[in-house]
Amino acid sequence: MSFTESRPDEVSEAPRALGVPLAELVGITKSFGALRANDSIDLAVAPGEVHALLGENGAGKSTLTRILFGLSQPDSGEILIDGRLTRIASPADARAAGIGMVTQEFSLVGTMTVTENLMLAGVGLGRISRAAARSRVLEAAARLGVTIDADAVVETLSVGERQRVEIVKALFHNCRLLILDEPTAVLVPQDVEILFDSIRRLRADGLGVIFISHKLHEVVAIADRVSILRRGRIVASLPAAGLSPRRIAALMVGAEAIIPDLAEPTEASSDPALDALSTSIGLASSDLPDAATDAPARSSGPVPAPAQTAPAQPAPAQPALRMSKLTLAGPARALLDEVSLTVRSGEIVGIAGVSGNGQTELVNVLCGVTATTSGTVHVGDADITERTVTERLAAGLGRLTEDRRGSVALSLSVAQNLVLEDLNRFRRGPFLDRRRIRAHVADLIERFDIRADPNDPIRSLSGGNMQKVLLARAIDRKPRALVASQPTRGLDVGSCEYVYSQLRALKRAGTGVLLISEDLDELLGLADRIVVIFSGRLIGEVPAHTASRQELGLLMTGHVANPVPPDERAGVTA
Amino acid sequence: MDFPLIAVLAATLTIATPLVWAGLGAIINERAGILNLGIEGTMYAGAFVGFLTASASGSATLGLLAAIIAGALAGSLMGLLTVTLGVNQHVAGIGTTLLLIGACDFSNRILFSAGSQAVTAKFDRLFAGTGFFAQYPMTYLAFLVAAPALWWVLRSSGFGLRLRAVGENPEAADAAGIPVAGTRYTALVLGGALMGTGGAFLTLSLLGSFTLDIVSGRGWICIALIIFGRWKVWPVVAGALLFGFADALQLQLAITPQFGAVPNELLIAFPYLVVIGALAIWGRGVRYPGAYLVPYRRA
Numbered sequence: 001m002s003f004t005e006s007r008p009d010e011v012s013e014a015p016r017a018l019g020v021p022l023a024e025l026v027g028i029t030k031s032f033g034a035l036r037a038n039d040s041i042d043l044a045v046a047p048g049e050v051h052a053l054l055g056e057n058g059a060g061k062s063t064l065t066r067i068l069f070g071l072s073q074p075d076s077g078e079i080l081i082d083g084r085l086t087r088i089a090s091p092a093d094a095r096a097a098g099i100g101m102v103t104q105e106f107s108l109v110g111t112m113t114v115t116e117n118l119m120l121a122g123v124g125l126g127r128i129s130r131a132a133a134r135s136r137v138l139e140a141a142a143r144l145g146v147t148i149d150a151d152a153v154v155e156t157l158s159v160g161e162r163q164r165v166e167i168v169k170a171l172f173h174n175c176r177l178l179i180l181d182e183p184t185a186v187l188v189p190q191d192v193e194i195l196f197d198s199i200r201r202l203r204a205d206g207l208g209v210i211f212i213s214h215k216l217h218e219v220v221a222i223a224d225r226v227s228i229l230r231r232g233r234i235v236a237s238l239p240a241a242g243l244s245p246r247r248i249a250a251l252m253v254g255a256e257a258i259i260p261d262l263a264e265p266t267e268a269s270s271d272p273a274l275d276a277l278s279t280s281i282g283l284a285s286s287d288l289p290d291a292a293t294d295a296p297a298r299s300s301g302p303v304p305a306p307a308q309t310a311p312a313q314p315a316p317a318q319p320a321l322r323m324s325k326l327t328l329a330g331p332a333r334a335l336l337d338e339v340s341l342t343v344r345s346g347e348i349v350g351i352a353g354v355s356g357n358g359q360t361e362l363v364n365v366l367c368g369v370t371a372t373t374s375g376t377v378h379v380g381d382a383d384i385t386e387r388t389v390t391e392r393l394a395a396g397l398g399r400l401t402e403d404r405r406g407s408v409a410l411s412l413s414v415a416q417n418l419v420l421e422d423l424n425r426f427r428r429g430p431f432l433d434r435r436r437i438r439a440h441v442a443d444l445i446e447r448f449d450i451r452a453d454p455n456d457p458i459r460s461l462s463g464g465n466m467q468k469v470l471l472a473r474a475i476d477r478k479p480r481a482l483v484a485s486q487p488t489r490g491l492d493v494g495s496c497e498y499v500y501s502q503l504r505a506l507k508r509a510g511t512g513v514l515l516i517s518e519d520l521d522e523l524l525g526l527a528d529r530i531v532v533i534f535s536g537r538l539i540g541e542v543p544a545h546t547a548s549r550q551e552l553g554l555l556m557t558g559h560v561a562n563p564v565p566p567d568e569r570a571g572v573t574a
Numbered sequence: 575m576d577f578p579l580i581a582v583l584a585a586t587l588t589i590a591t592p593l594v595w596a597g598l599g600a601i602i603n604e605r606a607g608i609l610n611l612g613i614e615g616t617m618y619a620g621a622f623v624g625f626l627t628a629s630a631s632g633s634a635t636l637g638l639l640a641a642i643i644a645g646a647l648a649g650s651l652m653g654l655l656t657v658t659l660g661v662n663q664h665v666a667g668i669g670t671t672l673l674l675i676g677a678c679d680f681s682n683r684i685l686f687s688a689g690s691q692a693v694t695a696k697f698d699r700l701f702a703g704t705g706f707f708a709q710y711p712m713t714y715l716a717f718l719v720a721a722p723a724l725w726w727v728l729r730s731s732g733f734g735l736r737l738r739a740v741g742e743n744p745e746a747a748d749a750a751g752i753p754v755a756g757t758r759y760t761a762l763v764l765g766g767a768l769m770g771t772g773g774a775f776l777t778l779s780l781l782g783s784f785t786l787d788i789v790s791g792r793g794w795i796c797i798a799l800i801i802f803g804r805w806k807v808w809p810v811v812a813g814a815l816l817f818g819f820a821d822a823l824q825l826q827l828a829i830t831p832q833f834g835a836v837p838n839e840l841l842i843a844f845p846y847l848v849v850i851g852a853l854a855i856w857g858r859g860v861r862y863p864g865a866y867l868v869p870y871r872r873a
Contacts, residue, residue: 092751107746109739110864120739121750123732 022047022084022208023068023099023177030063030078037063038074039232045177045208050199050212052219052240053231054252056492061212064229067177068210069101070094073383095121100170101179104186107164110155114165117154118172160191176228177208184218185268188354189520189553196222214493215521218247230251250492260560317345318380320512322364323398326375328361328536335361337536338375343481343512348503350544351516352526355524355554358536359516360402363485366514367399368392382482393421398479398511402486404466408458415441415454418473448472451500464495471502482506485516500526520549534558576873582617584706588780590811592617594773597803598724599645599768604800605728606761607741607865608656611667613792615674616648616766620773622678625784626685627696634778638712638771639696641778645770647763648674655746655836657758660869671793679786679788696782710779712771717811720768725807732756737761742864769793791846798849801857805832816852820845 019259021044030038037060056062060372066072067080070088079086081097088094094101109119119133134150141148146164146463158180163183170178180199184192192413199209199222213219220240227237230249236251321343328336336358353359364370368389375384379395387395399564401407408417419426421454441454450468452461458469467487474482484503489495503526507513517523519520523530532555540555596617603610610616620641628637648670655666667824682691701707702715730732740757748754772792777784796819803810824841827833833841 090751091749105745107749108742109743111742112735112738116735120735120747120752123735123750125733125736125753126731128730128732128735185735484617515747 021080022082024051024080024083025064025068026078026080028064028067028074028079030067030072030074030196035110036232038067038077038485040077041229041232041234043227045210045233047176047206047208048203049209049224050203050209050222052223052226053214053229054213054216054226054248056220056252056494059229059252060232061229061234064182065101065181065210065212068094069179070087092121095173095175096499098174099179100167100173100174100175100177101181101183102163102166102170102183104183106166108154108165108568111153113151113153113323114148114157114168115150116167119219121169121173124320136172137168138167140521143171143201145201146194146198159186160188162195163187163191164198175207176450177210178202179210179212181212182214183211184213185216188556189195189549190557219248220245222411222459301528312478317347319343319378320345320347320350320380321483321514322378323366323378324376324378326365326368326377327357327366327373328363329373333536334373334374335536336365339533339536339538340375340436341514341538343514345480345510345512346507347529348507348513348515348527350523350530351514351533352523352552352556353518353533354532356520357525357533359485359533361536362533363399363401363483363516366397367401367458367485372510390421393477393505396477396480398474398477400467400470400474400482400484400487402471402489402516404463407470408466410457411461413455414445414452414456414458414461414469416453417458417469418444421473422477444472448475448502462495463490464492464498467491467495467499471499475502478509479506481512481514483514483516486518487515488519489521496522520552532556578826580705582819582826584708585825586815586818587706587709588818589821590727590814591710591716591779592715592775592792593796593799593814593817594811595712595772596793597772598720598807598811599765600623600717601724601728601797601803601805601807601810602737602765602768603649603652604863604866605737605741605805607744607863607868608652608758608762609663609667609797610649610652610762610765610769611654611664611673611797612648612670612766612771613667613796614789614791615671616645616769617773617776617789617793618671618678619644619674620770621788622682622773622784623627623778624770624774625682625691625694625777628696628778629691632695633828634695634697636872637778638774641768641770641774642767645762645766645768645773647766648770649764649766650759652766653759653762655754656869657762659748660871664725667776671764676803682784682786688713690785692781694782695778697779707845710775711780712775721756721807721811725766728807733760740865740870744865744868744870746871748870754757758870795846795849798853798857800861802849802852802858805863806808811854813849817849820848 023045025041025043026039028041028043029036039060041064043051043064053064054060063257067074068088070090070093073089079088081099086097088097088099111122115130115134118137119128119130137148137150144167146166146168146493148161148164150170154165157165164187164206175354181194187195199211201208203224208546211219211223211452218571221490223240226248227239228235228248230252233411246294258347319342323339323341325333326336326339339358339362341349345503351359351362361370363373368387372385376383378384379392379397382395384395384397396536409420412420415437419437423432425476426440426555438454445452447453448468450472451465458466461469473474487503491499494525503515515523524544524547529541529543530547530552531538532540532542532552535558538558539558542551597869598615600610623644624637624641626637627640628634631637643817652666652670653665654663655670656663679680697712699708699710700813726736736747736752739750739752740754740761746868747757772787781788799810799813799817802813824844827836828838828841
């Protein structure tokens, strides 16, 4: 297949599923000011079809699904349900038309039971019958092939369970077309498997599914058809069978420069841009259709994953960041329990785990936000356990915390934020040396490709640009050790790739990087070794180049198959 | 001298009555996510408008109806400020209270020469002479009708489910097709009507007249009771009874010779100290409704 086949004008010629589509969007256009979020989009979903919608952040996926679910009105265009023109002015209209949507932000009331939550839509004012609703909930759960405690209070459920409740809710309202907006972003691998089983059941049941994801191997594993959005337009709509993730990646970012490489998708590419890109979208295995079990195949893929270079690292480098028996007492149990880990210079150590298992606490302790109960932290040879935040910075600790907006002073400008931690360097007497600050900021903006004016208020920056500011601020100090927590959360493919390239450059320059992430692909692609945190303890370590998603997934849920005696976990206990 | 236990318990119910009415109103408001600090002024308006209508018409029932309408209007004003305009709820509530108390006192001054007015029409106690059961009709209504009814509504009605959803997670409620603004307005109007009723109890039952500062902080007590009772009907009623008992007790002690040496000011402060103590013990670590104080705007 040549690239030109997937030009927009050919979309309509693509073979349609038999019969009348369940839902058809025709010429949907929506603008926000000057930005055209959706530009005459045509899209059809057939019964029993899983239709993947792909695109970078801001490509228009959310706008499109919000329109289909009645949360937003198109400027022009039509929606046909079962071939009939249908006006969808509200979520209630969408539900009446058989459309259900499950987003990453669940629409559940935490203090209510599962049954009460499902009754909410369409509930009147008078007497309610919980018993009748309860049996319908169980019926819908059975249809999905999952078990659900209909009387459980939602806030006591895990994220995976809540997502199942959301899908059951859609079925409860007789949904025939289910929109799943990045459903796997919040799930551990085991829950992803359960979700995919459910999707396959729904497909067999004749439901249509719109599946939005950034993870290409998932799309290849579950979708029947793939449509790719770029800058508000559908640039390709293709059957998923035989489609390579690499090709999808190129279509998504529309990087024309790298298209020639697509001619030989099975050969190792020499184009670093595409390599970085592929890795950044979690694309390590190339063409395996069932990528959920492909971990061992990773290293044979076309992408020279950094993990492969790990064994070649010269052995014991200097420790950059050393944690020794870090413990943080909590109200009920220890939030951190004797965490010992050494990150050496020129090494990236990943910490995997389901959120809420102590990652945030660990970062806070390392950065000096929370005082540890016992244990020590060293940067190089310096004991920083009792040091203040400023002293830690001076000792060579850099950090990228998960809450970007909490790491900047939102009402200050880009320039002010860039020098905020280094004001002593720009002092002239009791005053700040504005001229030197200006020069320094201009240099950082240039070097880190920050797309903003120095005087822009930082709150106006996109997530990716804001992260560049934080990266610039942290990296410019040439830190001995960097704590990077969820460094790409919420960023689009291009910005992710940039962050990855910077982290790799830091590693080459000899910084020890501690990478805390909930994205397994990110960890597998970047880290030299991966440590799993569960319930405040480090319960296992695996070298990234031999790690399988299954193994990590089991560890992340606290299953230790063969507990390793502490003295053998050389890397962990150091 | 024997301690008049029956009399103190009967007074407990009477004193708790306005707190139960206004407290139930506050539960409805806060379950919908709105802290209504207009409660004090709304009670005041209910007391004044109820008295005014009753004295002009000679009918206590008409007075009560007028108080209910005044309370509902005060609730709509809070709705305009907090739901439609999205004003800070503390500011809107305190402003409403100041406005209503000022307007009532001003009207009182214009209409009458003296601060306190004579008894005109009022409700009489039912079952007079039976001791404990000799209570005002609005007391019976509060404990036997209004409280059970609200308990049922919150638990077993669609409106109750909507109310809780709107107060916990308005985004989810909106996605479920529940009109968030409409539900909050309804809550404020209903809650205001109950607060107005509580105020009217003071003029139309307890005193039969209007005096300046007649509510004297009972609205604020209700705000504390709601937290104490964790937004649940029966615990809030229990809190009202606790305050009522403490107040009845101090009233009794004030006329008991053995306590003659205790300063009266200390006795008057006693029920308030009880509320502060109860809050300090049971009011900590409570979980507020999820959308408490937060105006809802569609993303």
